[in-house]
Amino acid sequence: MTYDVIVAGLGGMGSAAAYHVARRGQRVLGLERFGKAHDQGSSHGGSRIIRQAYFEDSSYVPLTLLGLRTMGGTWSGRRAGIS
Numbered sequence: 001m002t003y004d005v006i007v008a009g010l011g012g013m014g015s016a017a018a019y020h021v022a023r024r025g026q027r028v029l030g031l032e033r034f035g036k037a038h039d040q041g042s043s044h045g046g047s048r049i050i051r052q053a054y055f056e057d058s059s060y061v062p063l064t065l066l067g068l069r070t071m072g073g074t075w076s077g078r079r080a081g082i083s
């Protein structure tokens with residue numbers, strides 16, 4: 001089997017990358033040392049704080065807003081049974 005993209009690490013960032021690349025029709029292989037949906041990474045936890053105000057650089061703000069819209073799509077995908 002061949003793949004267009006290989007994602008190493010399926011935490012929040014890697015999972016999102018794999019999901020969106022797959023949605024574009026690419027064949028994706030995700031590699032994760034702990035298996036799916038584990039509790040060993042930075043992305044694990046029962047709550048998440050997302051801020052839209054960034055002192056560091058205002059260019060983060062449109063990225064944050066885009067991320068919020070994109071995560072909504074990802075969560076909808078999870079509800080639809082995409083894993």
Ligand SMILES: Cc1cc2nc3c(=O)[nH]c(=O)nc-3n(C[C@H](O)[C@H](O)[C@H](O)COP(=O)(O)OP(=O)(O)OC[C@H]3O[C@@H](n4cnc5c(N)ncnc54)[C@H](O)[C@@H]3O)c2cc1C
Pocket residue numbers: 008009010011012013014015031032033034040041042043044045047048049050
């Ligand atoms: C306690 C805590 C609370 C946080 N709270 C917030 C918050 O409220 N809001 C916020 O915006 N950010 C928060 N952060 C930061 C945020 O969680 C991280 O920046 C983000 O989750 C990082 O995502 P990631 O996918 O890069 O990393 P991770 O979720 O850690 O994913 C990396 C993945 O790579 C895998 N991996 C590593 N090495 C290998 C390998 N050799 N082979 C295969 N797989 C490998 C790991 O197992 C893991 O699944 C928090 C971080 C921590 C630690």
